[in-house]
Amino acid sequence: MAGIVPSRRVRGTPFSAGVEAAGAQAYTVYNRMLLPSYFESYTADYRHLKDHVQVWDVAVERQVSIKGPDALKLMKRMSPRDMNRMAQDQCYYVPICDHKGGMLNDPVALKIAEDHYWLSIADGDLLQWALGLAIGQNMDVEVFEPDVSPLAVQGPKAEDLMVRVFGEDVRNIRFFRYKRMLFMENEFIVARSGWSKQGGFEIYVEGEYNGMPLWQALFAAGTDLNVRAGCPNLIERIEGGLLSYGSDMRRENTPIEAGLAKFCNSPDDYIGRSVIEAQKAHGPNRIICPIAIEGAEDLPHNALGWNVYNKETWVGLISSATWSPDFNINVAIGMIERGHWDAGTVLQVDTGAGMRQAMIKEKFWI
């Protein structure tokens, strides 16, 4: 594995001291920040995540703050999702597209106030898209990156741990809703959300200097819950069908192709609308599928994507794949062409280390 040189340009996070002390063994870079890839191993981290509770440094989920009289107007231009009924404590998963429906990012939007939204972004400078649109259309909004670094608490014991630090009211936070909770002298937004299917919360830590005190408080409170440092887990997220923008879908894909049609219900004139509405009416030419790949726990690392064939015909690409201990199969995410995506279809996958048989599944595993 290649080593990475830290720099001012590729930075650590407010929680890096904790992450390093906890023994992160490998990283990726996400929004020009370090994001741990695993601590003990993908498999050991996965087991622990499903049984206990983990604290994740997801400061890489940078916020794009959109604030001002035209904030909702800009959100409506950018969002295929209906923004009209969004409540002030709500989080919306929002695919963001160009004029041809090509995905530019897939943030979680938080409504902070009537005239203020945060976009908690996937990897990519969505700030520049929002800023370009706002300036191009003379909108009265400020678009900037605030000093906010999310920390996630994930796993079946997440709620119990959170209650110990933030109080009983944590239990009343509904899924993809948030409350403002007090930690020491600071009020942070705490949402029931996170990039796992094990349940949990994301704390939007404002003020870099608040990072380590909160990290330490969570670990101090959770010893008997077996709390550990963790990170988004490759195995668990594929089982759960959680898509990674840049890996599983890109600008060349629409949200309909990414299986996100249900988030494209805006009645407003958003950018990309005509292409997206046409694909909703007629179906896309390819779509994200859950795929099981046969064979044992010996797949090579998939860093490039693997071509998928139906006999002689190229029918798509597998973007993410790994062995699942719980389902005893290689779980995968792939973009498959029309005519070949019915559940039960048997395909062949070129892994670069031999061909494997694979099958389209009805749904993801979790």
Next chain:
Amino acid sequence: MAGIVPSRRVRGTPFSAGVEAAGAQAYTVYNRMLLPSYFESYTADYRHLKDHVQVWDVAVERQVSIKGPDALKLMKRMSPRDMNRMAQDQCYYVPICDHKGGMLNDPVALKIAEDHYWLSIADGDLLQWALGLAIGQNMDVEVFEPDVSPLAVQGPKAEDLMVRVFGEDVRNIRFFRYKRMLFMENEFIVARSGWSKQGGFEIYVEGEYNGMPLWQALFAAGTDLNVRAGCPNLIERIEGGLLSYGSDMRRENTPIEAGLAKFCNSPDDYIGRSVIEAQKAHGPNRIICPIAIEGAEDLPHNALGWNVYNKETWVGLISSATWSPDFNINVAIGMIERGHWDAGTVLQVDTGAGMRQAMIKEKFWI
């Protein structure tokens, strides 16, 4: 040094096979691609770069292609630099700013045709800025990332090596100009440019599959010139005052603060104009300076930036610093506040491993 996990999202380049075989020892991530940091060592790479010729994988310099009837109109909106007299074989270093003059990137623009430009970008999705503006203002242009990966040939023997692969006409390429040169069946844009002060060229390789054949041809032709794989070198680029966007200047800085006033001469109504013109008239409140730090070759790694003081007063930040074997001093780049930036001013630098005395220099070292 932390290890980095390769993925579809953080990709290799068309030259990665060559880079790995040549023994890159560490990487950074730049535009979601791997960029080598050094091969033998910073110092050994530096010595070789100044004496011989190196081939650099700078595929991370992604191109933003702006093509269509409104291409020049969009360029004029984005560029503080006068675009009116740019010739069709010319390369322009262009700081790109928001409406408050805050730098969003500092690409090299290439004029490909009257209605077609490439922006060879620094780290950051400038594509989303250009696309947002274009769509926001209903401009008739396509904004996309083409399959182009620059390869640099740098060092005093660069011209001799290039002639062997592309022919004698290489010698006629002027600084920051380009010619279309034939390699096998392909015509590539070859510019006299690159992120060193040792002279050399950048080849804009179109078609990923052309990467390794060109890499191999350069190495085969250059054995007696002592050609080696290299990369932008930390020491040489600080000596030469080559700024790194994201490290030395960011959105909170204007191009005037970054010492780039001479590139802000546009007569057109570009974004950020009023702030930039005011700073040109009255001077900025801080500016990039060359700084010499006293002491021996034992500075710690500067990954966060170092605060700079004038006695009790905070006066700026050193963003890049390293030992220079040729100048026998620690060379540094810092942003220094008004009133403290005169050459000869003695300052104190908090390196995190003790205070060091430092001095503002008249100019960079090369």
